[in-house]
Every structure is written in structure tokens, then in C-alpha cells.
Amino acid sequence: MSTTQTNKFEIIKASTSKINEVDFENLSFGSVFTDHLLECDYTNGQWQKPVIKPYAPFLLDPSVRVFHYGQAIFEGMKAYKDDDEALWLFRPDENYKRFNNSAVRMAMPEVPEEVFIEGLNQLLQLDEAWVKKGKGNTLYIRPFMIATGTGVIASPSNDYKFMIILSPAKSYYSGEVKVLIAEHYSRAANGGIGAAKAAGNYGAQFYPTSLANKEGFQQVIWTDDATHTKLEEAGTMNVFFRINDTLLTAPVSERILDGITRKSLIDIAEKEGIDVQIRPVLVSELVEASKNGTLKEIFGAGTAAVVNPIVGFSYQDVYYELPKTEDSMALRLKDMLTNIQHKLAEDTFGWTVKV
Amino acid sequence: MSTTQTNKFEIIKASTSKINEVDFENLSFGSVFTDHLLECDYTNGQWQKPVIKPYAPFLLDPSVRVFHYGQAIFEGMKAYKDDDEALWLFRPDENYKRFNNSAVRMAMPEVPEEVFIEGLNQLLQLDEAWVKKGKGNTLYIRPFMIATGTGVIASPSNDYKFMIILSPAKSYYSGEVKVLIAEHYSRAANGGIGAAKAAGNYGAQFYPTSLANKEGFQQVIWTDDATHTKLEEAGTMNVFFRINDTLLTAPVSERILDGITRKSLIDIAEKEGIDVQIRPVLVSELVEASKNGTLKEIFGAGTAAVVNPIVGFSYQDVYYELPKTEDSMALRLKDMLTNIQHKLAEDTFGWTVKV
Structure with a gap:
């Protein structure tokens, strides 16, 4: 040495x-x-x-x-x-x-x-x-x-x-991801540490996630702990929903991590002219959109997986399968983001920094 | 060796x-x-x-x-x-x-x-x-x-x-304890890990507690995270309130630790013929009881301090001082419990175990 x-x-x-x-x-x-x-x-x-x-x-x-x-x-x-x-x-x-x-x-x-x-x-x-x-x-x-x-x-x-x-x-591929919407457990309290990348937030998720795993779901979509009506995060990632051609995601809060992949995807989507709505997304909306065929995609967003497409969700013991899409918004945005990260596309945002 | x-x-x-x-x-x-x-x-x-x-x-x-x-x-x-x-x-x-x-x-x-x-x-x-x-x-x-x-x-x-x-x-004496009732921060989520003695629950309290310390309060009384109307724990202890001669404490829940000192004090108090009410205790009740002079004592209960008397609390920027009591229920119960623990009084509960 x-x-x-x-x-x-x-x-x-x-x-x-x-x-x-x-x-x-x-x-x-x-x-x-x-x-x-x-x-x-x-x-x-x-x-x-x-x-x-x-x-x-x-x-x-x-x-x-x-x-x-x-x-x-x-x-x-x-x-x-x-x-x-x-x-x-x-x-x-x-x-x-x-x-x-x-x-x-x-x-x-x-x-x-x-x-x-x-x-x-x-x-x-x-x-x-x-x-x-x-x-x-x-x-x-x-x-x-x-x-x-x-x-x-x-x-x-x-x-x-x-x-x-x-x-x-290597690129992170987690296989086909089905999620369970949390009706009892939750990851963060109002006035708690959900917005911090604190170790304790992660260990607290393992048990509820293991229960979901046993029922055949790879991840949990966390809802607000007080009412379990608002969709907040997916596993350890932020979560996006595509209804028709609108992209929805919850605003960051004390309960929701200010994800860098999340905000980069929002910026790319907006630049692409996609209608992005940053507002509380209700479980009831998701169920309704799935039933009437307007729910096209759900995906997680985080540093490890970048974008993690979800194929279906369960809520109150009913499983809702998502349609197969030819024009996946998730994969298109992922491709644009990873091209910027790997310097394969022009970085018009000024996000990449040379070491 | x-x-x-x-x-x-x-x-x-x-x-x-x-x-x-x-x-x-x-x-x-x-x-x-x-x-x-x-x-x-x-x-x-x-x-x-x-x-x-x-x-x-x-x-x-x-x-x-x-x-x-x-x-x-x-x-x-x-x-x-x-x-x-x-x-x-x-x-x-x-x-x-x-x-x-x-x-x-x-x-x-x-x-x-x-x-x-x-x-x-x-x-x-x-x-x-x-x-x-x-x-x-x-x-x-x-x-x-x-x-x-x-x-x-x-x-x-x-x-x-x-x-x-x-x-x-040695016996744990923390000095005169004034507490701040939490109006924004909280220690546990519904469906979270508040009932577990998980390390993450404690570190999460340090920052809100340090803010209270700066205002002259030694501890925070945690309220439910959804409405901040129910009194749940004091610092890292369970909390008791004496209104007239009734002893009140919150029921254990997903958000509240099932304290061994807490339940031992309840058993001793009941044996002493004290009226013990285990039910959600509201902040509004506490304020009202303080105003009308029926609030006699507040104390924390936990293994380290056993019983930790509180001299006053602040809520919505108003400080409520507790009266000085001649016949402190907190100290009487503490004495009875520590006498059992130290084998100075008969252990009719069968709690003490010889090593």
C-alpha cells in the first residue's frame, strides 16, 4: 500500500x-x-x-x-x-x-x-x-x-x-412486477422521516413487503397512512401512473422522497410535450381508470432500476391487469434518460457532470 | 483469558x-x-x-x-x-x-x-x-x-x-421536565413500526426533540400523526395523566409501545383502588383540565427513569403549569414499583425472577 x-x-x-x-x-x-x-x-x-x-x-x-x-x-x-x-x-x-x-x-x-x-x-x-x-x-x-x-x-x-x-x-431487471396497494401498512408518518433517505425507512418496509411477496406480489404501493386513499410510492421508488396520455405522480411531501429520477423524468416528459400532472393520485381513480380502460401504465422510478414497469396491481383482493402497450411511455422516458446519462444524447438540461 | x-x-x-x-x-x-x-x-x-x-x-x-x-x-x-x-x-x-x-x-x-x-x-x-x-x-x-x-x-x-x-x-434523574405537545412532528405512522423497539423510531425523534429543547422543553409529547389530537407517548416513554384522582393513559396500538413499566404501573394502581382509564386521551381534554384545575399530574413511564414527573406542558404557544402536589400519585406508584423491583416489598404479582 x-x-x-x-x-x-x-x-x-x-x-x-x-x-x-x-x-x-x-x-x-x-x-x-x-x-x-x-x-x-x-x-x-x-x-x-x-x-x-x-x-x-x-x-x-x-x-x-x-x-x-x-x-x-x-x-x-x-x-x-x-x-x-x-x-x-x-x-x-x-x-x-x-x-x-x-x-x-x-x-x-x-x-x-x-x-x-x-x-x-x-x-x-x-x-x-x-x-x-x-x-x-x-x-x-x-x-x-x-x-x-x-x-x-x-x-x-x-x-x-x-x-x-x-x-x-449491470442494468437492473427485476422481472415482471405485480404490486399490492397497501391497505393497512405504511412507510411514513405525517411529521415523520419519510422524505429523508434514513435507513429506518427501508427496514420498516421489509415485513409488509414479505407479506405481499407471499401473495405473489413483488412490491407494495404505499398509500398515505391516515386514510390509505392516496398513492405515494412503489417499494423504494417514486411511482408514476399513465391515464390515457397523461402522466400522474404525487407531489413530494414529508411522506414522499424527492426522487432525482422522478424529477428528471418529469422534466423530460414535459419537454416532450406530455401532459404531466403532479397532484395526489387516489386509489379510487386508479381502480376506475383500470375498469374503464384508460389506465395504460404504472411504473416505479429510482436510481437503481431507473424505471420499473408494473404489469398489474391488487386492491381489496381484486387484481387489475394492465394492458400490453406498444408505445410504452415508461420505456420511452427511460431510454431518453439513460441516453442522457450515458452521453448518447445531448444533455440539454445540464445534468451530467464530468469527473 | x-x-x-x-x-x-x-x-x-x-x-x-x-x-x-x-x-x-x-x-x-x-x-x-x-x-x-x-x-x-x-x-x-x-x-x-x-x-x-x-x-x-x-x-x-x-x-x-x-x-x-x-x-x-x-x-x-x-x-x-x-x-x-x-x-x-x-x-x-x-x-x-x-x-x-x-x-x-x-x-x-x-x-x-x-x-x-x-x-x-x-x-x-x-x-x-x-x-x-x-x-x-x-x-x-x-x-x-x-x-x-x-x-x-x-x-x-x-x-x-x-x-x-x-x-x-444510578437512579435516573432528568431534572425538571417541561414538555411540548407535538403539533407537526410525530414518531409513528398508522401501519408503521411505532410499537416495535426499532432503532429507527428513536433517531427519528432527535430532530423534533432538539427543536423543543431550543424552546426550553426537555421532551416532546407525541400525538397521533393524522390529527395531532391524541396524546400518545412522552419522549421515549409511555405517558400518564392524572385528572382529579383518575389516572389516564392511551391504549397500546401500532403507534404506541407496549411498555412494561406502563402495564406494571396500571396493575399496581388498579390494585390500590385507583380509577385507571385506558382510552385515547385528547389534547383538548388536557388543556381543559388544566384550565379548570382538575389536571393534577403528568408523568412518563419507562425502564430507564421508571417514572418521570412532568411540571408543565406547552400547546399552541401557551404554557400550562401543573400544580405542586403533596400527594403525588406518580411518586407513590414509582415507590411501590421500585420496592417490588428491589425486593423491599412483597411481590404479589409474581413479577420478580431470581437469576
Whole structure:
């Protein structure tokens, strides 16, 4: 291992690379990590010098607050290589902003831009061989922060660890997705943490999702917890509905994540002249539209899958199958977005940022 | 270190004890831990042999799911020493049951009784010198479980770690407690995880609590998230209200933890002939009772503090101060409960269990 000190970073290079052990054609999402990670500790009220070093386990005391009180947040983003082997990020400023919004909501310190953005750039340059060119190949980026202060008393930690880990990914195909509309369980409270990418929001979904899985549904469409009448998210993604040629999605709120894929798709759709309505979408509307044949598509939107088409939904024990579409709006928008991300189409929005 | 193997446990004793370094008269709650901990790993679909070993940090991969998806639960319980130096637990079966209920809700495996209960007994016997006799001295017990499976994909972990750590404690005095009734933020959703002792429930409270702290309130009284009209919990405790000589508390629900201190106090109060009403308690009732002088007391109830008297509350920017009481029901019930716990009064309920 060789160590380099700059003003801003300490860089400890791995003595050997694991890259040749990886089968890039058969990657299971989120399970293989690159040679290096970025680590930055918050102690004594300030962020310490960030270190880029070999990916490895680290020691934690049994009483650290991430275990006991769930102070933990993350982001999901991707890097792409164009045909000239140049490396690109997609709207990293949006992830950075949202990460710090999540930090505030979870009473954690905000991470400085030079740690998050410059640190990510440094790390990507070191592990750039892990990003393969060609549409469908990406590098999934997982910045996260955990509370590392010790002591089993329910108050905010004094110490935190920020990390970025990188995982090469193929395009995410989850098979045919049928969803169950939630009538009892829910993912977020009014005045809760649903809009934050807080770890606790995800684990809370696993049990209701496993119940849906047992009934043959791959995901749950979450509804508002008070009335279960409004459609809010699909699994861990935002959700869109196409009724005739109108695209509908719920407005972001305290209960709904401000998804970057979501807002990018809205912008692309509007530019394409599609009628996009951002308003609460009712379960009753969806059932009605399915019955009268105007419901054409439902799809999830998120960083991992980009767009995840749904083939049917169940509500109150009735299954509603969606029609097969020749002109899928979901796939058209996905194609336009991924072309921008992979630099195969002009980025008129200014979303792509060179590493 | 010496290692003992039994059929059920592997016991690795610390070569030296830290006990002489500890000032038992000046303990900060939850910050000092005993010499040993219990650890049991869940891998390949089953619980492995539990190990009791010296308290020490342990290694985790940066991608473990407790960091990213918040699969983490815990319990809080106490051990007590009577005047004959015998060691007692208080309703450990209730903590054990609730722990496994939390596990189910968080899609985690249930822990076998011989790991949780027998393991705890073994561990307590080893570290029994850390429990001091005398009312006010206790050993706080923190069983917890975290997801240790790797991979940044939002699905339940395959691997888990169960641990029990022990922390000597003095009686918990939090000073004069003024509370703010939540009008915007909330701790739990309908159909959410509020009834589980899931780590994520606690971290989610820190920010709203810090806002209350800035206004001079030590805690928040949480209301139902849909209407903010029902009084549900106080900080991390259940909450009781005394109007005239009637004791009121909300029924447990999906949003409200089934507190063991709560239900023990209810049983003691009923045995004492106190009129206890378990029903939704409205904010409007509380304000009205304060105005007409019938509101006598408010107190939180939980394992750490046992009973936490509240001196006043704020709602819609009006502060309501509680009268000073000569005959505090809170302190009387607390005294009766702690006397049972410390074996200073007869345990007619059969709650205390000898280690």
C-alpha cells in the first residue's frame, strides 16, 4: 500500500486490485465493491481529514448509536462511462443536497461539499477501471453516514462516520412486477422521516413487503397512512401512473422522497410535450381508470432500476391487469434518460457532470 | 483469558476486570459497560452457539444492512440486588416476548429463549459484582440485534448479530421536565413500526426533540400523526395523566409501545383502588383540565427513569403549569414499583425472577 497526502485528502492505495476476480457480465446488484472507499470521521464537533483507502471492515463498539437509535442515512447515485472512456456523474449536486437534508432531519451533522463531492471525484478517479462503458453498465455509488458515538442513551451521537462505497452494476431487471396497494401498512408518518433517505425507512418496509411477496406480489404501493386513499410510492421508488396520455405522480411531501429520477423524468416528459400532472393520485381513480380502460401504465422510478414497469396491481383482493402497450411511455422516458446519462444524447438540461 | 465450553455456551473470561476503574457513585446513564457481553450470530438460517466474552469492539463490513436499511431492534431491562446480595430480574419474559415481536415487524429472525433468557442469566452471573445493592442502584441491560448481512440492496439481511451488553446505573434523574405537545412532528405512522423497539423510531425523534429543547422543553409529547389530537407517548416513554384522582393513559396500538413499566404501573394502581382509564386521551381534554384545575399530574413511564414527573406542558404557544402536589400519585406508584423491583416489598404479582 502506498500513501499520498494532499491538503485535503489522505490516499492509501490498495497494493493489489480485486478487479480481475469480478465477472462484470454477471453482477448481482449491490454485492461487489471496488478496491477503495472514502471515509471521513466527525469528532469533537468537526469533520476530520477524509481518507481514501482499501475497502475493508472496520471496528465499532457494541454501544454505537447507529445500532441502538438508528441514526443512519444514505444516498444512491451512479457513474457512467461514455464511448470515449470519460467518466460522468448525473446531478450529483442533487444527491449532495438531499443527503444533507436527510442529515438535518436525523439530527446528524451536514457533510461539507469538499468531502462529499470532491471526495467522490477523487475516489472515482482511483477506481475508474471499475466503470465499464456501454449502456447498461454503471457504477452504483453509495454515500452513507452512521452514528459512531457510544452509549445507550437516546440522544444524538457526538461522533459520526461518513463513507462512500462503490459497486459496479449491470442494468437492473427485476422481472415482471405485480404490486399490492397497501391497505393497512405504511412507510411514513405525517411529521415523520419519510422524505429523508434514513435507513429506518427501508427496514420498516421489509415485513409488509414479505407479506405481499407471499401473495405473489413483488412490491407494495404505499398509500398515505391516515386514510390509505392516496398513492405515494412503489417499494423504494417514486411511482408514476399513465391515464390515457397523461402522466400522474404525487407531489413530494414529508411522506414522499424527492426522487432525482422522478424529477428528471418529469422534466423530460414535459419537454416532450406530455401532459404531466403532479397532484395526489387516489386509489379510487386508479381502480376506475383500470375498469374503464384508460389506465395504460404504472411504473416505479429510482436510481437503481431507473424505471420499473408494473404489469398489474391488487386492491381489496381484486387484481387489475394492465394492458400490453406498444408505445410504452415508461420505456420511452427511460431510454431518453439513460441516453442522457450515458452521453448518447445531448444533455440539454445540464445534468451530467464530468469527473 | 480462560475459555469454558458448555453444551449451550462458550464462555471466554476477561483476564482482568475494569470494575475498580468505575466510580459507582457518579455514573452517567448508559455510558459504562461491564467486563463481558453475550454475542450470538445468525447465519445460514440458524442461530449459532452463543458466546460470552470480554466487552470489545467488533468488525463490520461497510455494506452491512444495519447501516443502510436500519434492521436493528433492542430492549431495555434492569437487574437488581436485594439486601442479601441475591440478583433479580423484573418481568424478563415480557422483554423477551416484545423483543421477538419487534424482530417479526422488522423482518428479523426471532431469538430462542435459551439464547436470550438463559444467555442473560449466564452473563449476569459472570458480571454480578457490577450490580450494587441499595435502592437506586441497578444494572441496565441492553439486548439488541443488528443486520450483519452485506450488500446495498433493500431487502432483509441473511445474517444477524444478537448481543446483550450491561451498564451499571444510578437512579435516573432528568431534572425538571417541561414538555411540548407535538403539533407537526410525530414518531409513528398508522401501519408503521411505532410499537416495535426499532432503532429507527428513536433517531427519528432527535430532530423534533432538539427543536423543543431550543424552546426550553426537555421532551416532546407525541400525538397521533393524522390529527395531532391524541396524546400518545412522552419522549421515549409511555405517558400518564392524572385528572382529579383518575389516572389516564392511551391504549397500546401500532403507534404506541407496549411498555412494561406502563402495564406494571396500571396493575399496581388498579390494585390500590385507583380509577385507571385506558382510552385515547385528547389534547383538548388536557388543556381543559388544566384550565379548570382538575389536571393534577403528568408523568412518563419507562425502564430507564421508571417514572418521570412532568411540571408543565406547552400547546399552541401557551404554557400550562401543573400544580405542586403533596400527594403525588406518580411518586407513590414509582415507590411501590421500585420496592417490588428491589425486593423491599412483597411481590404479589409474581413479577420478580431470581437469576
